[in-house]
Each structure stands twice: as structure tokens, then as C-alpha cells.
Amino acid sequence: MADGPDPASWTRAFAANTLPAPVLSRLRQAGEGRLPWTSTMMPAELLAARTHGITPIATVSGTCWYMFGRSWTEGHAEGWRVAIGRMVLEARSAGANAIVDVKLRTVYPSQPRSGLAASGMAASMDFTVVGTAVRVEGLSLSPDPIVATVSTLEFVRLLEAGIVPVGVATGAKYEWLTPSRMAILTGNYGTTMNTAYTELGAFWENIRTNAIAALRAEASTMGNGVLAHTHFGEILKQEPANDRSPPMYLGRWIIVGTVVDTPRNAKIPHDIVAVVDMRDDASPLRRSGDRRHTAYTLETEQDGAI
Amino acid sequence: MGETEKSIPQHAIDRLKGLRGQGHPGGIFTSDFSVNEFLLVRKAGFEPVGLCVGSCIYHLGIQYANWSANQEMTTLSGAMYEARERAMARMKEEARDMGADGIVGVRLTVKRLEWDENIMEFMAIGTGIVHAGGHQGFKGVDGAPFTSDLSGQDFWTLLQAGYRPLELVMGSCVYHVAHQGFFQSLGQIGRNVEMTNFSQALYDAREIAMERMQNEAMTAGAEGVVGMELHEGSHNWKPHIIEFFAVGTAVKPITEERDASAIPDPTLVLSVNT
Numbered sequence: 001m002a003d004g005p006d007p008a009s010w011t012r013a014f015a016a017n018t019l020p021a022p023v024l025s026r027l028r029q030a031g032e033g034r035l036p037w038t039s040t041m042m043p044a045e046l047l048a049a050r051t052h053g054i055t056p057i058a059t060v061s062g063t064c065w066y067m068f069g070r071s072w073t074e075g076h077a078e079g080w081r082v083a084i085g086r087m088v089l090e091a092r093s094a095g096a097n098a099i100v101d102v103k104l105r106t107v108y109p110s111q112p113r114s115g116l117a118a119s120g121m122a123a124s125m126d127f128t129v130v131g132t133a134v135r136v137e138g139l140s141l142s143p144d145p146i147v148a149t150v151s152t153l154e155f156v157r158l159l160e161a162g163i164v165p166v167g168v169a170t171g172a173k174y175e176w177l178t179p180s181r182m183a184i185l186t187g188n189y190g191t192t193m194n195t196a197y198t199e200l201g202a203f204w205e206n207i208r209t210n211a212i213a214a215l216r217a218e219a220s221t222m223g224n225g226v227l228a229h230t231h232f233g234e235i236l237k238q239e240p241a242n243d244r245s246p247p248m249y250l251g252r253w254i255i256v257g258t259v260v261d262t263p264r265n266a267k268i269p270h271d272i273v274a275v276v277d278m279r280d281d282a283s284p285l286r287r288s289g290d291r292r293h294t295a296y297t298l299e300t301e302q303d304g305a306i
Numbered sequence: 307m308g309e310t311e312k313s314i315p316q317h318a319i320d321r322l323k324g325l326r327g328q329g330h331p332g333g334i335f336t337s338d339f340s341v342n343e344f345l346l347v348r349k350a351g352f353e354p355v356g357l358c359v360g361s362c363i364y365h366l367g368i369q370y371a372n373w374s375a376n377q378e379m380t381t382l383s384g385a386m387y388e389a390r391e392r393a394m395a396r397m398k399e400e401a402r403d404m405g406a407d408g409i410v411g412v413r414l415t416v417k418r419l420e421w422d423e424n425i426m427e428f429m430a431i432g433t434g435i436v437h438a439g440g441h442q443g444f445k446g447v448d449g450a451p452f453t454s455d456l457s458g459q460d461f462w463t464l465l466q467a468g469y470r471p472l473e474l475v476m477g478s479c480v481y482h483v484a485h486q487g488f489f490q491s492l493g494q495i496g497r498n499v500e501m502t503n504f505s506q507a508l509y510d511a512r513e514i515a516m517e518r519m520q521n522e523a524m525t526a527g528a529e530g531v532v533g534m535e536l537h538e539g540s541h542n543w544k545p546h547i548i549e550f551f552a553v554g555t556a557v558k559p560i561t562e563e564r565d566a567s568a569i570p571d572p573t574l575v576l577s578v579n580t
Contacts, residue, residue: 136322142323161345225336227344231338265348266317272349275573276573277576
């Protein structure tokens with residue numbers, strides 16, 4: 001049993017964009033089959049993997065504890081990017097073609113941020129990604145292993161359909177709004193009537209549009225589609241410093257998605273049969289994609305399946 | 307290698323080898339589909355184009371209810387409807403700009419903003435899809451994109467059943483349930499009785515919401531409404547104020563109604579795994 005790397009070697013490795021020697025050696029040995037493989041796969045997934053020539057090598061991960069000096073929102077895009085980069089580094093060292101079942105996780109130190117007070121201060125947060133590095137039989141070493149946030153079962157189903165999940169893209173944007181004098185005068189803030197707040201609404205939509213544009217821009221370096229599974233948005237009001245100045249609003253959107261690469265109109269090779277399950281209790285047919293990521297757990301998050 | 311080559315297309319193998327494609331002329335799509343949804347939408351002959359979102363930040367007007375009367379709170383009914391309608395309209399506009407034939411998987415959410423209990427954020431979000439073969443017959447009312455809250459899986463099944471989605475239809479009714487008078491309550495002490503004015507109020511409110519939804523379906527020229535749901539919510543209003551919200555997907559037969567015998571019967575299975 002080898003000793004773990006000493007803590008200082010991580011710092012040196014991060015700076016040089018590499019891994020400490022003991023880690024590197026463990027991953028290389030796993031890649032060469034001299035260590036037992038480790039995997040998050042369940043037996044059913046192992047079966048699907050084997051019939052498609054996919055073998056697990058090692059569990060790989062990447063972590064980045066990030067401090068938000070300038071912007072909480074945009075720090076998220078950066079934090080995930082760094083963590084994923086480090087995980088890919090591990091996978092490459094293990095000689096993997098892909099990392100499957102990648103999960104996004106996070107730890108909020110002490111107080112979860114809420115309201116402006118928390119977001120305004122120099123908060124910090126951990127970004128962690130964990131997945132299983134796999135090799136595809138008959139393929140040579142990949143310089144650039146793909147990052148798939150789906151389980152092995154879904155991974156092979158996607159591959160068969162000509163859809164390759166290749167990576168993770170993030171779009172994160174925020175903006176401040178100081179309401180215009182005109183909008184305040186015309187009762188767009190504070191009224192007793194039914195009113196659509198158009199100025200605030202347009203501001204809000206604009207942020208989201210920008211976040212989606214950033215998501216698309218990052219995704220375009222990897223593939224041609226994004227299945228966005230995590231949408232997090234909130235709008236906060238900051239009370240004015242004195243009676244004469246108007247309040248300010250902070251809006252932000254964070255969208256995280258799985259990037260796929262697929263030719264347009266690729267055919268789905270399988271026939272689909274409609275079935276009715278005869279079980280009375282909870283049916284395995286009814287289970288759809290579970291929630292996999294625990295990165296944004298506030299109630300304002302909307303979570304898709306991938 | 308043999309096994310791999312048989313089941314995985316060449317394009318996917320190249321990508322796994324680390325080879326990048328030549329770029330995609332069609333640009334990038336975004337969607338919140340799950341893997342299965344994506345596969346079934348493709349199987350149905352459609353491609354996702356982009357995430358369509360519309361939101362509306364809305365200030366709810368103030369209306370005082372008569373303490374002892376069953377009545378619709380028309381100001382609130384109007385607000386809840388108009389705000390959702392605006393969010394949906396914005397979403398549809400995004401879909402039209404992308405050239406989508408329709409939007410599936412539409413979800414409507416209502417969120418109270420922290421700083422003011424009368425302000426709510428309404429959001430409509432779904433995935434714009436387009437028929438891969440360019441078929442124009444799937445558009446919604448008046449050539450606008452269709453909208454539906456059905457998932458990708460349900461969309462495939464609906465088409466199999468010979469129907470196509472037309473429009474997400476809804477009806478809302480915010481209702482004030484009358485308080486009981488003092489003497490009436492006094493007369494009921496120690497007896498099991500139905501509180502008929504409460505029952506009647508709930509019936510009334512539900513009827514109004516459902517009727518409004520049905521009217522929308524009729525205007526859209528639908529044959530029926532599938533997946534209709536009835537939500538009851540109070541959105542932190544005063545007790546005795548309830549919103550009934552009816553929502554569903556209005557559908558229409560594809561070209562003409564498919565003969566029932568031509569639709570494959572579902573296979574019955576008994577899954578033995580847990």
C-alpha cells in the first residue's frame with residue numbers, strides 16, 4: 001500500500017497543471033490493468049458496457065475550491081471549468097477514451113448564501129466532479145477523453161443512436177438594474193393594480209438570454225447541442241441607502257448542461273414498443289432520469305434529468 | 307473491435323478517438339430533455355432547436371372580499387391568467403424566432419419574489435422542436451408554434467395514437483370561500499353536518515376554471531384535451547382564498563382520425579426486477 005501524496009505536492013501539481021507522482025502512478029497502473037478497476041457501475045450497467053466493448057478503468061475526480069472575489073455568478077462557470085479540467089487530466093493519465101457517470105457536486109462552507117449580504121461578501125465554494133474513466137475496446141489512447149454526465153446505460157444507448165455526450169458547458173450571467181425614473185413614475189414599481197413589471201421583466205429576460213448565449217458559446221467548442229439539466233435563477237432587491245435613491249435589483253442565471261455531438265436527423269436504430277407494466281406498486285418503467293447533481297439545491301433551482 | 311463496430315456508428319467512434327467533427331452548419335441546439343426524451347422526440351421524427359423561455363414579473367392587484375360571500379376574486383383571477391398568458395406568449399415568440407414547429411415539455415412555474423408578497427414571477431419553459439423532414443402539418447393554431455406540456459415520451463405516444471398537440475390550454479379561477487355566520491356555526495355545534503356553502507364554493511370555482519380551459523380548447527379548434535390537471539393553490543393568500551387552475555394539452559387528429567385498429571396495442575409486461 002503506497003502512501004498518499006504529501007499535501008504540498010498537490011500545490012506544485014496544480015501550478016504545473018499535472019498530478020502528484022503517486023496519483024499518476026496509481027492511474028497509470030490502473031490503465032495498464034495492473035490494479036483492479038474501480039467503477040460506480042451497477043451490474044446492469046456493467047453488462048451493457050461489456051456488450052458494447054466498454055471497460056471501466058478507475059474512478060476519477062476533480063476539485064476546485066473557488067473564492068468569489070469579483071463575481072459569485074461568473075465564478076461558477078470558472079469553478080466548474082477548472083474542476084472538469086482536472087478530472088480530464090486524471091482520465092488522460094489512465095488512458096481513458098471517456099469519463100461516464102460524471103456527477104457535479106458542491107459543498108457550501110458554513111452559511112449557504114442567501115440574499116445580497118452573503119453574495120456581496122467574499123464567499124467561497126467547492127466545485128467537485130466525480131466519474132468513471134472507461135476505455136472503448138479497439139480504440140487507441142485519446143488525447144482528449146470525453147466527459148459524459150450520463151450513466152453507462154444511457155451512455156451506450158446514446159452512442160448507438162449516434163449521439164455522443166462530450167462535455168459540460170456552463171452559462172452564468174448577472175446584472176444590476178437601477179429602475180428608471182420614468183418606470184417609477186408610471187407606477188411600474190409599487191402600485192395597487194394588476195401590473196406587469198415590464199422593465200424588470202425585460203431586464204430579467206436579458207440576463208437569461210445572455211446566460212444561454214454564453215452556454216451556447218462554450219458548447220460550440222465541443223459539440224452541436226446542449227441538454228441543459230440545471231437552471232438556477234434568482235432576482236434580489238437591495239434596499240436604497242437613503243429615502244431619495246431608488247432600490248437596486250440584482251438578477252442572475254446559471255445554466256449547466258451536457259454537450260452532445262450528433263449529426264442532424266441521426267436515426268434511432270431501435271424499435272420502440274409500447275408496454276403496460278402489470279405491477280401494482282412502484283414500477284421500474286415509471287422511473288425516469290433521477291436527479292443526479294447536487295450542485296444547486298436551493299428551491300429556486302429547476303432540475304432536468306441529464 | 308468487432309462488437310464495438312457493430313452497434314456504434316462511425317461518427318461516434320471517431321468522436322471517442324478524440325477526432326473533432328468538421329463543425330455543424332445547423333448551429334447549436336439547447337434543450338432540457340433527458341436522454342430518453344431526446345431519443346423519443348427523434349424517433350417521432352423531430353429535432354430539438356432550442357430552449358424557449360418566457361417570463362413575466364407581475365404585481366397582483368389588491369381586492370377585498372366580502373367576508374360572508376362566496377365570490378370569484380376577479381382581480382386575482384385576471385392577474386394569474388394574464389401573467390401566465392404573457393409568459394407563454396414570450397415563450398412562443400422565442401420559438402417562432404427559432405423557426406420551431408412547436409414546444410414540448412412546457413412547464414409553468416409561479417414564484418413569489420422575496421421582497422414583496424404581491425409580486426410574482428411567472429415562467430414558461432420548454433423545448434422548441436422542428437420536424438426533421440420539414441413537414442408543415444404540425445404547426446399550432448394559425449401557423450404559430452404548437453405548445454404542449456407533454457414530455458418527449460408522451461409526445462411520441464400521442465403521435466402513435468393518431469393525434470397531434472395544438473395548444474397548451476388553461477383556465478384560472480381565484481375564489482373566496484365565504485366564512486360562516488356566527489348563528490349558523492352556533493346551530494351546528496355537536497352535530498356532523500356538511501358545510502354546504504364550502505362544498506358549493508369549491509364546485510363553483512372548479513367549474514369556472516375548467517370551463518375557461520374548455521373554451522380555450524374550443525377556440526383553438528381542438529377535438530379534446532389530454533393530460534388535463536387541476537391544481538389548487540393558495541399562493542400564501544389569506545385563508546379562504548384559493549386558486550383553481552386547470553391546464554392541459556389540446557389535441558387534434560393528424561390529418562383525419564386514424565382507425566383505432568391501425569394503432570398498435572400496448573404489450574403487457576410484468577417486470578420482475580425491483
